[in-house]
Amino acid sequence: MEVFTSYHNIISPLGFTTKENYSSVLADKLCVKTCRYGKLNEQFCLSIIPDEQLNVASRQIKDALLYSKLEKLSILSIQDVLDRSRLSFSDPKTLLIYSTTKGNIDLLDNSIKQNIPKERAYLFSMANTIANYFKAVNRPLVISNACISGLIAIVTAQRLIKAGQYENILVCGGDLVTEFTVSGFKSFNALSQNPCKPFDSRRDGINLGEAVATLLITKNKNKLERSAMQIVNGASANDANHISGPSRTGDGLFQSITQTLKNNKIKIDTISAHGTATPYNDEMESVAFERAGLINIPVNSLKGYYGHTLGAAGVLETVLTLEAASENQLIKSAGFSEMGVSGKIEMITEHKKANINTILKTVSGFGGCNAAALFVK
């Protein structure tokens, strides 16, 4: 059985639709900006969706005041995909999978006044609230597996559809920028104060970003959008080495890639890497790519534009790459100028056209987890 990607949406500081995001990226606009943030008013480089923009968009949401920031963003994103695909969650063959690392974690901060019940800090409660807005018949599936959540949500959707349980699955990934995450990553010295530089020799850390992205996965050939591609395979694997640093030899990512490409002797036209711009991640990824024989394949990281959007990343970066692939467009890896990793990889250094029939997406996360997925036109 073939399973496909279809309609999608991205909400970020660059816009509330995939189209707006895509044209902004091609115009070299970045979401990440230097700003002061948090109780200590320190300088960070972050990507935050302005409240004014969200408030205007939220006029479309019935009883918008009942929902948190992340819930409103998610409702808007999912609504866009439902409208264009003409699907409904009242159909028992249509499911919502939600991918997030922290959900409504801002509810834990008592200094922020919100009229949202504290119970909604529970991820299932947030997901149920979103599903109930759409009168969903099926309880949503919630995946919370660090930064690989978004991609494994897509792979899980493909597997569930192949297993015959559902025909359509909307995968929605979302996370906010919060003092919770900013302070935590800062304690790891993982943050750059400037727009991040994936794979570059001067990279010095991540930028955190907030976003929501939604992607329809379906077996229905009459529900396919222009950018549709087949999800051929995907896999995850653990390094079994360290909980906060990747394996130096990229074991888990290497295994994810080789499993994904097993029985698929296919030429990879482009790789959308995880590329967080930490010294360790990018080095590890390049080693894993070289070990897997993926040399001379155009690679980018989209985190130079969006920052690291955690639970949204796997979905957002896949969606943008699918949209670009539908126009045979390679997207420049923003923030990169000088090679700073030892694995032999070919970075995309300018926006340019190319024949793109296949995409490999890779992700890695805290807890030693890694995943990869293969998309084919």
Add this chain to the structure above:
Amino acid sequence: MPKQDIPSYFFADAYKHFEMNYPKFHKMDNLSKLGLIATDAAIKGNDFLQRNKPEATAVVMVNKASSLDTDRIHQQSINDKNNYLPSPATFVYTLPNIVIGEIAIKHKLTGENLFLVCNEFDAQLLIDQAQITFSQETRAAICGWVDYDNGNADALIYLVEIADDSIKNTNFIPLNATTLNQLYK
């Protein structure tokens, strides 16, 4: 499954009981300690790990509270701007899948991972999710409900494997204060 308030010595006693001999244990958060103990209890005395290759063994975990127990500790450390002390040793555990990472490291399991959040224990959900990971490579899964919230610990581990082309499930006793006390007798 009934939740039980667990006494503060629960983890130390379980650690000794299962002869874990694993110093890293003491730096972990409550959720990871619970997951490690429950997994050790499940695989002790059977050769599940020996029968299945590490890269072919998935770990699929579900809970209700995600990592909220540790999240609250991290939040506490950043509430007061005059006493602002976030710690990487705590922050790393503010992701529920770290329990999978700790299990993977201890038992050297390099297979698929999946962490789900659900409001109640649903055995079928766990088994369905494990089964869809079964593929060319994955032949076995350690599945668990591992929840720690407000002093309540709740854990149950299933071992699922493909044996002779059929799916075999083995489930183990739920682990909470009562059952652990029974083990002592």
